[in-house]
Amino acid sequence: MAAVKTVLFGALAALALAGCTKKDPILPGERENIREVLQTEARRAQAAETPVNRALPLALPAAEANPEWRQRHGTPIGRPAHPALSAAPALAWSANIGTGDGRRVRITADPVVAGGRVFALDALARVTAVSTGGQVLWTRDLTPPGQNANTISGGGLAFGEGKLFVVSNFGLISALDPATGGVIWQQRLAAPTTASPSVHDGLVYVVAGDEVAWAIDTETGRVRWQLAGTPDIHNVLGGPAPAITDRYAIFAFGAGEVHGAFRKGGLRLWDAQIAGERLGVASGRVRDITGDPVVVGERVIVGSHAGRMVALSLGSGKRLWTAEEGPLNPVWAAGDSVFLVSDRNELVRLSVEDGSRIWGHALPLFTDRKPRRQAGIIGHYGPVIAGGQLIVASADGRLRMFDPVSGRLVRSIELPGGATSNPVVAGGTLYVVSKKGQLVAFR
Numbered sequence: 001m002a003a004v005k006t007v008l009f010g011a012l013a014a015l016a017l018a019g020c021t022k023k024d025p026i027l028p029g030e031r032e033n034i035r036e037v038l039q040t041e042a043r044r045a046q047a048a049e050t051p052v053n054r055a056l057p058l059a060l061p062a063a064e065a066n067p068e069w070r071q072r073h074g075t076p077i078g079r080p081a082h083p084a085l086s087a088a089p090a091l092a093w094s095a096n097i098g099t100g101d102g103r104r105v106r107i108t109a110d111p112v113v114a115g116g117r118v119f120a121l122d123a124l125a126r127v128t129a130v131s132t133g134g135q136v137l138w139t140r141d142l143t144p145p146g147q148n149a150n151t152i153s154g155g156g157l158a159f160g161e162g163k164l165f166v167v168s169n170f171g172l173i174s175a176l177d178p179a180t181g182g183v184i185w186q187q188r189l190a191a192p193t194t195a196s197p198s199v200h201d202g203l204v205y206v207v208a209g210d211e212v213a214w215a216i217d218t219e220t221g222r223v224r225w226q227l228a229g230t231p232d233i234h235n236v237l238g239g240p241a242p243a244i245t246d247r248y249a250i251f252a253f254g255a256g257e258v259h260g261a262f263r264k265g266g267l268r269l270w271d272a273q274i275a276g277e278r279l280g281v282a283s284g285r286v287r288d289i290t291g292d293p294v295v296v297g298e299r300v301i302v303g304s305h306a307g308r309m310v311a312l313s314l315g316s317g318k319r320l321w322t323a324e325e326g327p328l329n330p331v332w333a334a335g336d337s338v339f340l341v342s343d344r345n346e347l348v349r350l351s352v353e354d355g356s357r358i359w360g361h362a363l364p365l366f367t368d369r370k371p372r373r374q375a376g377i378i379g380h381y382g383p384v385i386a387g388g389q390l391i392v393a394s395a396d397g398r399l400r401m402f403d404p405v406s407g408r409l410v411r412s413i414e415l416p417g418g419a420t421s422n423p424v425v426a427g428g429t430l431y432v433v434s435k436k437g438q439l440v441a442f443r
Helices: 002-021 034-049
Strands: 091-096 112-114 117-121 126-131 136-141 155-160 163-168 172-176 183-188 198-200 203-208 212-217 223-228 248-252 257-262 268-273 289-296 299-304 308-313 319-323 332-334 337-341 346-351 357-362 380-386 389-394 398-402 409-414 424-426 429-433 438-442
Touching (some): 091 126, 112 424, 117 155, 117 163, 117 438, 155 198, 155 203, 172 203, 203 248, 212 248, 248 289, 248 299, 257 299, 289 337, 332 380, 337 380, 380 424
Antiparallel strands (some): 091 438, 112 117, 117 126, 155 163, 198 203, 203 212, 248 257, 257 268, 308 319, 332 337, 346 357, 389 398, 398 409, 424 429
């Protein structure tokens, strides 16, 4: 019996080996990379759903040589409507501001311009003041005693009430003397924050830990009031700045919430939620608000990384429209339109009235063109309108200028080091911080 089993086993093994040696048939047809096929089909589906681009007229105010750029432009007070800038600006100078982007640290602060100085914050909590001619005037390291600056990064800047306000991920907001960099006061925020502050009429506003809004006296550093949002721990580095008007303060939180409050007393008026995500895209799961609230007339335009943007009533928080676009930076409002860099790396123009898409043009997406290496995404910062052109600063080392009417690329200028901040324009000069820790000026 054992001999029979041995013979049967040997026969089965031989059959199995014979099957393994048989060659598979070669199917006819062209061989294509599965990744390329899927990406092509996704683009076709997106193109089928995207409206046709339209070159609609755009009424821009006359360009003015604004002397300062004090804070993020979501706050309408002091916001330049149309900064003056040369049609073809050239590199004027660059200045070292400290540590640039690295594997563990990032620059998240936009530069601010005031009093003939340009202020920038590097990746390790060091503030630098540079003259408008490119000379470094002073530096100030805001790392607290006993802390290691290499373990955290991020922060933001704003200028107002004769002081420079600096927020760092150490959970501190500092008021500095803009002439010397000396510390006037510091206030602990009880949580780390990388969001930019906003200043108006004796108060500086900031969101800490992506869930608590603070209003702090600009003279003394004392806390006037606080406003809490829903806790959330999964947030992107660099947070939205509050938008401030004479009456209201608008805050955006990490959980996708937007709160409107009375600016002076902090009484909450309304809450809104930016819900929804871009299906089929992994980054659409990131619901953090990346498009700061921007006040446009009686509306607040705000959006999330998940591919949603809304217009809310400034006074009531009522939703006026929703667009399936995710702004990665504050939108720029001009005439009857808003412009943004979207979560799909598109430069987009929408109607401010109803959120309908007027045109959209693709920006460079992957850092490597080879499909198998397409992991890194190129960052694009802005846009701003200056000198009649729509300007985007990009991490691939280009400063791109577009026609705001049609979205057509007008020119592309080399940007040494590649951008890591939104561009700002003051005194006929465009400033941007590079990934290498350089403040770069074009005029």
